[in-house]
Amino acid sequence: MINFAQTFIDALSLGSLYALAALGIGLLFGILRLINFAYGDLITLGAYALIIPSTEAVATLFIGGWPWFMVIIAVAVIVVAAALLSDLLVFRHIRRADPATLMIASFAVSFVIQNLILMFYGSRPKSVDLWSNLNYQIAMGGLRIPLLQIVTILATLVLMGGLTLLLKRTALGIQMRAAAEDFRMARYLGVRGNLVIGLAFAISGVLAAVASLLLLSQTGTLSQTLGVPLMLFAFIATVVGGMGSLIGAATGGFAVAFASVFLQAYLPDDLRPFRDSFVFGIVILMLLLRPSGLVPTKALVERV
Amino acid sequence: MTDTAQRRFLRAALPVLALLLGVTAITALVALLGNDEMALTVTEALVRLIVVVGLSVFIGNSGVVSFGHIGFMCIAAYAAAWATCNPMWKQLMLTGLPVFLQQAQYPFWVAVAGGAVLAAAVALVFGAVILRLSGIAASIATFAFLAIVNNVYSNWDSVTAGVSSIIGIPTVVGPWTALAFALGAIVLAFWFKGSRFGLMLRATRDDPVASRASGVSIVRVRLAAFVLSAFIVGIGGTLYVQFLGVATVDMFYLQLTFITLAMLIIGGMGSVTGAIVGVFAVTVFVEFFRFLESGVPMGDLVLALPEGSQEIALGIGMALILIFRPKGLTGSRELKLPGLGSSRRAMAPALTTTEAAARS
Numbered sequence: 001m002i003n004f005a006q007t008f009i010d011a012l013s014l015g016s017l018y019a020l021a022a023l024g025i026g027l028l029f030g031i032l033r034l035i036n037f038a039y040g041d042l043i044t045l046g047a048y049a050l051i052i053p054s055t056e057a058v059a060t061l062f063i064g065g066w067p068w069f070m071v072i073i074a075v076a077v078i079v080v081a082a083a084l085l086s087d088l089l090v091f092r093h094i095r096r097a098d099p100a101t102l103m104i105a106s107f108a109v110s111f112v113i114q115n116l117i118l119m120f121y122g123s124r125p126k127s128v129d130l131w132s133n134l135n136y137q138i139a140m141g142g143l144r145i146p147l148l149q150i151v152t153i154l155a156t157l158v159l160m161g162g163l164t165l166l167l168k169r170t171a172l173g174i175q176m177r178a179a180a181e182d183f184r185m186a187r188y189l190g191v192r193g194n195l196v197i198g199l200a201f202a203i204s205g206v207l208a209a210v211a212s213l214l215l216l217s218q219t220g221t222l223s224q225t226l227g228v229p230l231m232l233f234a235f236i237a238t239v240v241g242g243m244g245s246l247i248g249a250a251t252g253g254f255a256v257a258f259a260s261v262f263l264q265a266y267l268p269d270d271l272r273p274f275r276d277s278f279v280f281g282i283v284i285l286m287l288l289l290r291p292s293g294l295v296p297t298k299a300l301v302e303r304v
Numbered sequence: 305m306t307d308t309a310q311r312r313f314l315r316a317a318l319p320v321l322a323l324l325l326g327v328t329a330i331t332a333l334v335a336l337l338g339n340d341e342m343a344l345t346v347t348e349a350l351v352r353l354i355v356v357v358g359l360s361v362f363i364g365n366s367g368v369v370s371f372g373h374i375g376f377m378c379i380a381a382y383a384a385a386w387a388t389c390n391p392m393w394k395q396l397m398l399t400g401l402p403v404f405l406q407q408a409q410y411p412f413w414v415a416v417a418g419g420a421v422l423a424a425a426v427a428l429v430f431g432a433v434i435l436r437l438s439g440i441a442a443s444i445a446t447f448a449f450l451a452i453v454n455n456v457y458s459n460w461d462s463v464t465a466g467v468s469s470i471i472g473i474p475t476v477v478g479p480w481t482a483l484a485f486a487l488g489a490i491v492l493a494f495w496f497k498g499s500r501f502g503l504m505l506r507a508t509r510d511d512p513v514a515s516r517a518s519g520v521s522i523v524r525v526r527l528a529a530f531v532l533s534a535f536i537v538g539i540g541g542t543l544y545v546q547f548l549g550v551a552t553v554d555m556f557y558l559q560l561t562f563i564t565l566a567m568l569i570i571g572g573m574g575s576v577t578g579a580i581v582g583v584f585a586v587t588v589f590v591e592f593f594r595f596l597e598s599g600v601p602m603g604d605l606v607l608a609l610p611e612g613s614q615e616i617a618l619g620i621g622m623a624l625i626l627i628f629r630p631k632g633l634t635g636s637r638e639l640k641l642p643g644l645g646s647s648r649r650a651m652a653p654a655l656t657t658t659e660a661a662a663r664s
Contacts, residue, residue, distance in 0.1 A: 035440075093627040099440040100369035104569060105626050107562050112619035119612035228558075232451065239444055273459035280448040280455070284434065287441050 002142045003265075011261035012254075013149035016156035019253030020211045021234030022241065023163065024204035026249030029238060030180035031200050033099045037106040038086055039208060040231025041113035046079045046212030047226055048117055050130060055122030059222065064130050075213060080205035082113070087201045092194070114224050125223040130216050152214050159210060160250060163203065167246070172199060180244060233260075236283045242293025251294050256282075319639040320494045323580060324487050327353070330584070335479040343479050349587040350482035351544050353580060356567045357489045358536030360579040362529045363568065364636075365502055367509035368439060370530075371561055372446030373537045375453035378556035379426055380419030380538030382457060382464060385551040387415040390472040398470075400462025412476050416485075416542045423538030424531050431530035436523050450561065457553045470551040477547040485543060489536050493576045501528045566622045572632025577639045585633060586618065593617050 021039070028034045050064030050071070063074045086109050094105055134148040167173035172195075178186040179196045187193050208227075215230060216222070233256055241252020259282060263275045271278075286293065327350075334346040359373050386394070386401060387410040394406050410418075434445040457464045464470070496502045505525040507515040516522065545551045563586070571582020599608035625632065 033440075035444075090623045090627070094630070097626070097630065100443050101626060101630065103440075103443070104369065104565055105623060107565070108619045108622040108626070111562055112616050112623075115612040115615040115619070119610050119616070236448070274456060276455040277452045280451045283448045284445050287437055287445050288433065291437070291441055 011258045013152045015254035015257030016153045019250040022237040022249040022253040024207035026238045030244040034102045038109035040227035041110045042208040043212040043227030046209045047216040049078045053120045059126040076209040079209040083201045083205035242295040248295035331483045347479045350486045353583045354489045355540035356579045358533045362533035365505040370446040372449035374561045375450040376423040376534040377541035380423040381541035381545045383419035383422045384415040384542035385470045419542035420538035424535040427534030431527045435526040475549040572634035572636040574636030578634040
């Protein structure tokens with residue numbers, strides 16, 4: 001029982017991280033039909049922003065040494081700027097392209113960001129000590145819960161709450177939801193397309209920034225591909241949850257995390273290394289059996 | 305002017321012949337006049353040409369972007385590695401291999417055929433499952449396939465040596481071998497494009513509803529192209545490891561997927577000519593930047609671009625193409641020779657692919 005509860009909390013905290021990232025991806029897909037592969041690199045960029053750019057093997061903290069709220073704000077500003085820049089330079093010019101082309105364009109953006117990081121920071125992985133006191137474990141009735149897991153879950157709850165308020169209660173939020181449902185119709189009714197899209201990129205940037213800080217305090221190591229695995233799982237989470245639906249993205253994040261944590265815990269030893277294959281297999285099954293995801297949206301129903 | 309069968313054949317065959325000659329001429333020029341390093345570059349470019357032409361067989365005709373073909377390349381490459389690497393090493397490191405692979409060392413031809421057939425067989429099974437998905441869903445499924453192949457081959461230690469490399473593969477592939485297979489791949493791609501299946505597949509791309517109404521089975525024609533393209537990409541994979549002499553899982557993942565797709569898109573997704581042009585354009589581009597990275601002497605000082613500029617330039621170049629020439633450098637058209645042009649077009653309006661498919 002203890003074992004199960006421990007696994008459950010692990011899954012919950014991993015799911016929070018996936019849900020954060022999945023929300024960022026789902027938001028852009030809902031409005032733009034863009035599967036943003038560069039999202040993982042925005043997460044990487046947020047983590048690298050903490051240290052002084054140099055190709056030395058030892059990382060020197062820069063922003064990372066500031067008080068925690070300053071760190072969050074500074075990293076968020078940098079990542080949001082990069083996200084907006086990627087829209088301004090690339091995605092804005094191919095709004096009408098089909099989803100596959102957009103996905104390839106985001107591949108190109110990802111490739112550029114990754115290699116810019118390589119150019120300025122060198123290719124060696126660097127260890128960074130960010131908020132390591134979060135690894136302190138709280139003992140609770142036989143369970144041992146790292147503080148970081150609780151912080152991750154709380155941060156996700158706060159951000160999801162804020163996002164929900166923004167989308168439901170503000171005029172801009174309502175415009176965003178309208179744009180996600182039917183972009184063309186929303187524009188006819190006076191929604192300013194580029195403003196809404198810019199806001200979506202900005203919000204996804206904030207989510208990426210928080211995800212990068214949580215991820216880095218967990219792994220403690222910087223590398224050019226830091227954000228890529230998180231992006232991949234967040235991406236499949238949006239597929240599992242239902243592309244274009246935000247509740248779906250969050251649900252998908254938790255679903256994927258629960259699947260992978262429980263597979264890790266209960267798969268036979270021989271099969272455990274292939275856990276990710278099972279998770280990706282679930283995605284293919286979802287696409288075949290329930291293509292609209294766990295939480296379907298009306299906007300994506302295809303008509304023939 | 306009546307159109308005899310002979311003239312029609314000539315009109316279709318001459319541009320293909322011109323492309324084959326062009327590729328041969330470039331290869332010969334570089335291999336005979338260049339140094340050893342250039343011969344290596346041209347060999348690698350030709351192997352990539354095979355892969356990109358293979359990609360274009362499926363992507364170009366079906367309009368469905370596949371992110372998973374490098375997975376087929378991986379499968380074929382490992383099969384070739386199992387067949388050809390040193391038996392002593394295999395018995396030591398790859399204890400899970402079946403005995404017939406472990407004990408013997410097979411010749412080049414067996415490795416190429418075995419790898420490509422294995423890739424095609426996997427494509428047949430996987431394609432039959434996922435190709436009924438529409439556009440982006442099918443693309444996502446192919447992506448999941450790539451991730452699965454990478455995960456399995458990275459962790460199946462007793463057979464693939466995990467994330468470490470398989471070494472000791474005889475390096476028998478040089479520019480001429482690669483050229484022969486590249487020419488074969490080009491011919492195969494043109495043959496498929498002109499065949500009944502190719503025509504029906506392009507009809508499903510251009511108008512799925514009308515093509516279905518004309519009796520085309522989308523899954524069946526897509527599957528044919530998928531299997532053939534996996535076969536060609538697989539050949540590329542088997543040649544690649546027998547060119548490098550090593551096989552590692554990470555060679556066949558996101559990086560290579562990106563570069564091969566970049567080549568296809570920069571050249572033009574919709575045509576075989578585009579695939580060929582794309583490979584050569586990107587190779588020349590990348591080599592040029594690699595040259596600048598290594599440093600250019602300017603009087604007393606050596607000017608060099610920092611490491612990574614080559615990749616950044618490629619990413620920017622690709623974004624520019626997507627923005628300004630979404631159909632690629634060739635506009636996704638095939639090569640046309642002057643003088644053989646459009647006598648038939650002038651007399652009758654061209655058939656749409658759907659009509660043509662319905663007739664065939």
